Amino acid sequence: MSIAPFPLDELRWFRATQSFPRPRLQDLEGTVAREWSNLQPPLPRGGSVAIAVGSRGIAQLDSMVKATVDFLKANGNSPFIVPAMGSHGGATAEGQAQVLASYGITPETMGCPVISSMDTHRLQEHPGAPAVFIDLAAWKADGIVLINRVKPHTDFHGRWESGLVKMAVIGLGKKNQASEVHRHGVRGLRELIPDAFQQILGTGKLWAGLAVVENAYDETAHVEVLPAGRFSSRESELLELARGNMPRLPFDDLDVLIVDRVGKDISGSGMDTNIIGRIRISGEVEPEAPRIRSIMVSRLTEATHGNATGLGLADVITQGLFDEIDFVTTYANIVTSGFLERGKIPVVAKNDREALEIALRAAVPFSSETATIIRIRDTLHCHEMMVSAAAAQRMQDLSLGSVQENSLPLFDPAGSLCPWT
Template identity: 40%
Template sequence: METITDLIKNQPIPKMVRIRQNFDRTCIPVEEIASTVQKELDREDLGGKIKPGMKIAITCGSRGMTNNALMARAMVDFVKSKGAEPYIVAAMGSHGGATAEGQTQILRDYGITEEAMGCPVKSSMETVQAGLSGVRKQPVFVDKNASEADGILLFNRIKPHTSFRGPYESGLMKMMAIGLGKQKGAESIHHQSPAIMHELVEEYGRTILENCPVLGGIAVVENAYDDTYLIKGLTPQEIIDEEPKLKEISYRTIAKLLFDKCDVLVVDKIGKNISGDGMDPNISGRFVLPQYCSGGIDAEKVVVLDITDETHGNAQGIGLAEVTTRRLVNRMKLEMTYPTGVTNTFLHLMKIPMIMDNDREALQLALMCCPEAEDHDHMKLIRIPNTAHIGEIEISEGLLPLAKANPNIEILTDLYDLPFDGQGNLF
């Protein structure tokens, strides 16, 4: 690496400032979360279907969600109040290395344990066939533990998907089609043409609604700060009719970078707890299938420095960057990363970018290799902690004029040099 170090050593790193991007902060107060969940469930056509002695499966997924455990526990308590027996099932496709133990660990990371929930937490990769999909007559699979319940309550966040557009993206319909389908069901959908994924999610989801005892669910929309913006109880018919409307609300509430383009985007950490693709392309602009999706910032080069602890070595999405660090590669576990690629077929997500020994060299390499930069003396660099938290970020001096002209941006500091330690890594 000495040759590369020598080639980039004179590349300056621009001075930075910290800014605050201001978005709508409307949210449900934390102290009202549990009661809101229970109120939404307490309808005759939803919670009213739960009778004493029934076994009720509550689905929990792999995506990070604020107040996740709080809402799950509220659902458990509601089911108990009806005299029924709740249990939680892991509904997350192939995540967690496509193992029952891995999926249990993901739930544990979110505080969803038997002790905290006050009910059993069941995780298995075993599925049963729920039926055949309506149009294409493909077998549709569902988690065996969920299939044995007298009723199923879905629980998931509604948000834009990272690789397709359609009436149903990330939400309850997809949780049924892919989450409850486990690795086998997820593979079945992903091994068909990506061009029809939005159709398959709906088709498989409707098949489960028709053939499994789904009572309804709790849909959650978060604001730009990942606070709980909206909680909505949905009956099976309302999942079909209302989820698309909630998806449109989520498009308006999600955060975004308030710049159209930059030369280099630096992402401190990626992970499956942040996004299915490690980093949300609706922020980063790096879509798995750009022919089907667009959005986010236009960055000539993307640098990823590390992965989250919660991703347990799963570095899916690293292939969407041009530069990374030896630290990240050393923490990457192929046994956690590769099963997702086998399932979703997006093998380019697993590719390893150029590896630099430290953060400073990673930034220097990316900055040096931006031939399309408008002003090489004032490079436009943005640094974010991850794509889920972009309220406060760092931008280079070259972006200051745009920031000062935007009423939704506050400049928090004077210009400063990025702080590197003795090993060349950012503090």
């Protein structure tokens, strides 16, 4: 593409940081083990137990899974791990096993089998209720325990959002359940998940779950083991704890947001919609804030394995990102969700510099003195930023963080974003 030069060289860039509350666990493995040991009523001794693990990039997920495996072994159980990630991983058994392996979760590292399959058991249907599916290997076990992060959802808001309840339904239900729920749109997420969860709970197969809350620095702030009967009541409280620990941008009005990387390990929608203020689901009302005129994205994360779900939330991407997309994996996820807007391809630029030029053109009128631009690594990490001079001045005026005095280059000579130092 040939476009007229844009005055990017007039912009000055500064390293900036903002601070958030930082509660964090120091002895994660020990805390997880104690939580399982203190569970009331205690887990039954003996028998096989399926440990459901999802596709999110939860901090130290492998350590939490290993501590759970070790506890179950000490309890006399025979644990094994099943992927609980709906249609992620390309909706294939091999793809879902690869997602777990990318987080360090393999039979060798965990000391127990990993059974990955897309086969499901269909529960007996109730009149007027949605069809409910459970991973077949998990269904054949004596019991099931879950491990998942609790956080605000990127598609809807309600009493339960992302967490144990949703994992029990969509995660464990594989592609069959994801398709069943998502064909009802956001209503399926908001209204059908609680009904389906009650059916699963009624089987007696679901024993307990480890709920994880992270802080704004992508660190573990809180873990709590809950009996399955308390998922509904306690998870809504943990959701508020998670909401209070989320990262955020320093202010609500931006000309351009530069995001280095997106992926399923960052958010189910690639970028957290709660951070960027965009949902882009037909029929759903867009958030009032933040208001970002243009969003450019540079690359996919390695751990997303080419899954570019949520790319339609951006306005401009690079050719490098486009070349990383696995369309089979991405479309398996997008089509199952039914949110086709999020699978649309933004404008593709040859490199990062051209991507910013295009993004700024969409945010006209442009002035190097007033352009409010922020660069972040991803929507999990908003505490360290590169900001334009106008954004730096605004942060200082509002005491929203600290800004380094010396300006730094944003691009290298090839037009790529400079590495973070």
